[in-house]
Amino acid sequence: MRSPVIHWEDNMTMRVIVVGGGITGLVATRKFRNCGVAVTLIERTFPFGGRLRPERVDVPGYGQAVFDPRPVFLGPACYNLDHPEAPLGFPPLGLRPDEFRPETLGALRTFPVAHVESRDGDPVPLLPIERVSIEGGAKGLIDLLLPSGRDEHLELFCDTEVIALEPDGRGWRVRVRECGTLNDDRLTRTIHADAVLLTQPIPAALALLDASNVKIPDLLGDELRRVRYERTITVTAAYRGPAQLPAGGAVSFSDSPLALVFDNYSPGPSPPGPAVTAVANADWAAEHWEESDEEISRTLLPLIAPWAGGELVWHRVQRRDHYRATSRIRMPFAEASDAPPLLIAGDGFAGYVSNALDAAYTSATHAVTHLCRALGREARIANRPTRRTPSAVSLEVCVTSAAEAHIAIGGGADRLLLCAAPEVGGLTPTVDALRLTRRAVAQQRRAVPVTVLIRPRVGGFGYSSDEFEQMRRDARRLLKAGADGIAFGFLHARGAEVRIDAERCRSLAALAHGRGRTAVFNRAFDCLTDRRTGLQDLLALKFDRVYTSGARRLALDGTSALAEAVGYGGWDIEVVAAGGITAGFVGCVVRETGCRHVLVGQRRRHKDPTASHRLIDTEYGVVDGARLSETTAALRRAERDDELASGLGLDEDEECGVPVTSVSQPDAA
Numbered sequence: 119m120r121s122p123v124i125h126w127e128d129n130m131t132m133r134v135i136v137v138g139g140g141i142t143g144l145v146a147t148r149k150f151r152n153c154g155v156a157v158t159l160i161e162r163t164f165p166f167g168g169r170l171r172p173e174r175v176d177v178p179g180y181g182q183a184v185f186d187p188r189p190v191f192l193g194p195a196c197y198n199l200d201h202p203e204a205p206l207g208f209p210p211l212g213l214r215p216d217e218f219r220p221e222t223l224g225a226l227r228t229f230p231v232a233h234v235e236s237r238d239g240d241p242v243p244l245l246p247i248e249r250v251s252i253e254g255g256a257k258g259l260i261d262l263l264l265p266s267g268r269d270e271h272l273e274l275f276c277d278t279e280v281i282a283l284e285p286d287g288r289g290w291r292v293r294v295r296e297c298g299t300l301n302d303d304r305l306t307r308t309i310h311a312d313a314v315l316l317t318q319p320i321p322a323a324l325a326l327l328d329a330s331n332v333k334i335p336d337l338l339g340d341e342l343r344r345v346r347y348e349r350t351i352t353v354t355a356a357y358r359g360p361a362q363l364p365a366g367g368a369v370s371f372s373d374s375p376l377a378l379v380f381d382n383y384s385p386g387p388s389p390p391g392p393a394v395t396a397v398a399n400a401d402w403a404a405e406h407w408e409e410s411d412e413e414i415s416r417t418l419l420p421l422i423a424p425w426a427g428g429e430l431v432w433h434r435v436q437r438r439d440h441y442r443a444t445s446r447i448r449m450p451f452a453e454a455s456d457a458p459p460l461l462i463a464g465d466g467f468a469g470y471v472s473n474a475l476d477a478a479y480t481s482a483t484h485a486v487t488h489l490c491r492a493l494g495r496e497a498r499i500a501n502r503p504t505r506r507t508p509s510a511v512s513l514e515v516c517v518t519s520a521a522e523a524h525i526a527i528g529g530g531a532d533r534l535l536l537c538a539a540p541e542v543g544g545l546t547p548t549v550d551a552l553r554l555t556r557r558a559v560a561q562q563r564r565a566v567p568v569t570v571l572i573r574p575r576v577g578g579f580g581y582s583s584d585e586f587e588q589m590r591r592d593a594r595r596l597l598k599a600g601a602d603g604i605a606f607g608f609l610h611a612r613g614a615e616v617r618i619d620a621e622r623c624r625s626l627a628a629l630a631h632g633r634g635r636t637a638v639f640n641r642a643f644d645c646l647t648d649r650r651t652g653l654q655d656l657l658a659l660k661f662d663r664v665y666t667s668g669a670r671r672l673a674l675d676g677t678s679a680l681a682e683a684v685g686y687g688g689w690d691i692e693v694v695a696a697g698g699i700t701a702g703f704v705g706c707v708v709r710e711t712g713c714r715h716v717l718v719g720q721r722r723r724h725k726d727p728t729a730s731h732r733l734i735d736t737e738y739g740v741v742d743g744a745r746l747s748e749t750t751a752a753l754r755r756a757e758r759d760d761e762l763a764s765g766l767g768l769d770e771d772e773e774c775g776v777p778v779t780s781v782s783q784p785d786a787a
C-alpha cells in the first residue's frame with residue numbers, strides 16, 4: 119500500500135511541535151523534515167531516544183561507560199515497510215538508501231537468541247532463533263534518525279518538558295520548562311506551532327491534555343485509556359571476565375522471574391568487560407515492585423550471572439512504568455483535535471503490526487502523513503500550492519441482480535454491492551438474489567467480493583426494535599448464504615446531535631467479523647452531525663469500510679470532507695467515495711481526496727412495456743455497461759497519470775492537473 123505524499127513548495131513554513139524524542143518522535147521529526155515541514159522537537163530527558171536511549175554511567179574503577187539497550191528487535195515494518203521484497207540489510211525505518219550510513223549503523227543483521235524453558239534447564243534453541251537488529255545498537259539508530267546538519271527549520275530541545283498546551287487561533291501555544299537544572303525558577307517559555315504531535319506513552323499524553331484542559335471526544339478517550347503498558351524492573355550489570363552471551367545475543371526465559379537477558383555492549387566507551395541488561399517478567403515485576411533495590415538484586419543477580427560471566431563490578435536496578443505497550447489499539451494514531459491539529463502517536467497504536475518498535479514507527483509514519491494533509495489544506499487556504507499522489511483505486515459497483523453482476527464485472531468492477539431498489543438509496547436484497555449473484559460471479563472466474571446492504575426501509579437510520587431484529591436476522595441469513603460483507607448503519611439522535619448507535623453497530627459488526635467477513639458502514643455516515651467523531655467511533659468499532667460522499671449529494675461537491683476522512687482514517691478503514699461518480703470526474707475525486715476506493719451506480723433507464731398504463735412507472739434503472747467501462751477507463755487513466763506524476767515522469771514541483779468535466783445524477787449507495 120502506497121501512502122499519499124504531499125510535496126511542499128520550498129517556501130513552506132508550516133511548523134509542527136513534536137513532543138517526545140523517543141523513536142516515534144524521532145521518526146516523525148525526520149519525516150516531517152523530508153516533507154518540508156518545520157519541526158520543533160521537545161524532549162524531557164537527555165539524550166534523545168526515549169525508552170531506548172543509551173545511558174552514560176560511572177562504573178567504579180573504570181570511568182564513564184555507555185550502556186546501550188540492544189539488541190533492538192525489529193519487525194518487518196521497521197526494516198522494509200516500503201519494500202517487503204527487499205533483502206535483509208535494506209535501510210531500516212523507512213530511511214532512503216542515501217540516508218543510510220553504514221559507518222554509523224553498521225547493517226541490519228540477525229542476532230542469536232536462545233530460549234530457556236525452565237529456570238534450571240539448559241537453553242533450548244528455537245529455530246529460527248534469530249532476530250533482526252541493527253549492528254550499531256540503539257545509539258546507531260538514534261544517531262541516524264536525528265536529522266544532522268544545519269537546518270533553519272529544525273529546532274531540537276533536550277532537557278525540556280512540555281507543561282501545557284493551549285489552542286491559539288489556527289495553531290497551538292506550547293508552554294515548555296527547562297528540566298536540566300535544580301533551580302526553582304527554571305526557565306519557562308512559550309513556543310507557537312500550527313500543529314502538535316504528542317509521542318509520549320498514552321497515559322502521559324492524556325495527563326498533559328488533562329492538565330491543559332484540552333478536551334477530546336469521549337469514545338476516543340475511553341479507547342485510549344484501554345491501552346496498557348507493561349511495567350518491568352530491569353537490572354543492568356557490568357562484569358569482569360569472559361563474555362557468555364555472543365555480541366548482540368540474548369536469552370529469553372519462559373519460567374523464571376526473568377523474561378530476557380541481553381548483551382549490552384555499545385560501540386564507543388563501553389564497560390570493561392561483558393555488560394548485560396536483564397528484564398524481569400511482568401508478573402514478577404508487579405509482585406516485587408515495592409521491594410528495595412537490594413532485595414531485587416539479591417534475587418535477580420544470581421539468575422543473570424550464568425549469562426554474563428566473571429566478577430560483578432557494577433549494577434543498577436530500574437523500575438520502568440512503560441516498558442512496552444501490551445494491549446495496543448488498532449488505529450495508527452489518534453486525532454485529539456483537528457482544528458487546530460493535535461495528534462497522539464506512539465507504540466500504543468497500530469495494533470495490527472507485530473511488535474512495539476514497529477508500532478512506534480508505523481504510528482509516526484501515518485501521523486506525519488495525516489498532519490501533512492491537514493497542513494496542506496491550511497497551506498492551500500494560505501495560497502501555498504501542494505500536490506499529492508494517490509495510489510491504485512478499487513472500483514465497487516452497486517448491482518441488484520445476477521444479470522447486473524455480469525455487466526458490472528465485464529465493465530471492470532473489483533467488488534459488488536448488492537441491494538434492491540437503488541433508486542431509493544437501496545434496500546436489503548433477497549437471499550436468492552445473493553445466491554444467483556454469487557453464481558454469476560463464480561461463472562466469471564474472478565474473485566469479486568459481494569457485500570449486501572442491510573436496510574429494511576427507506577428514510578433515516580434510527581430503527582425500532584422490531585426493525586433491528588429483522589436486520590439481524592437478514593444479516594445472519596445473507597452471511598450464511600455467502601455474503602462477503604454486510605453494509606448497514608445505525609444512528610441515534612440526542613437533541614440536535616446525530617451520533618452512531620455504537621451498541622447496535624457492534625452487534626451487527628460482530629455477526630460479520632465472527633464469520634471472517636467485512637462490516638461496512640453505509641451512507642448513514644453522511645447524516646452525522648460530527649463526522650470526525652463518527653469516524654473515530656467506526657475505527658473503535660473496527661468497521662472495515664465506510665461509504666461517504668463527504669455529506670453532499672455528489673462526491674464531487676464533498677471532496678474536502680472526503681479528503682479529511684481519508685486523511686484521518688484512510689489507513690485503518692477503507693473510506694469509499696460514493697455519490698454520483700461518473701467517468702467525468704472520477705479522476706478528480708480520486709486526486710482531490712486521496713480516496714483509493716470508489717463506489718459507483720452507473721445506471722440507465724430501462725423501459726418495461728408491460729407497465730404501460732398511467733398508474734405504474736414504465737421505467738427502471740439497470741447497470742449501464744458502456745458507461746461503467748468509460749468510468750473504469752477514466753479511473754485507470756487517472757492512476758497512470760498519478761504514477762507518472764509521482765516521480766516516474768513529472769518533475770516533483772510540477773502541478774498535477776485536475777480535469778473537472780460534466781456532472782450527472784447521483785447514484786444510490
Ligand SMILES: Cc1cc2nc3c(=O)[nH]c(=O)nc-3n(C[C@H](O)[C@H](O)[C@H](O)COP(=O)(O)OP(=O)(O)OC[C@H]3O[C@@H](n4cnc5c(N)ncnc54)[C@H](O)[C@@H]3O)c2cc1C
Pocket residue numbers: 137138139140141142143160161162163167168169170187189190191192278279280281317318319322326352395438440441442443463464465466473474475476478
Ligand atoms: C530496555 C528496553 C528494551 C526494549 N527492547 C525492545 C525491542 O527489542 N524491540 C521492541 O520492539 N521494543 C523494545 N522495547 C520497547 C521500545 O523501546 C518502545 O516500544 C519504543 O522505544 C517506544 O518509543 P516511543 O517513542 O513511542 O516512546 P518513548 O520511548 O517512551 O518516548 C517518549 C518520549 O517522550 C518524552 N516525554 C514524555 N513526556 C514529555 C513532556 N511532557 N515533554 C517532553 N518530553 C516528554 C519521554 O522522556 C520520552 O523520551 C524496549 C524497551 C526497553 C525499556
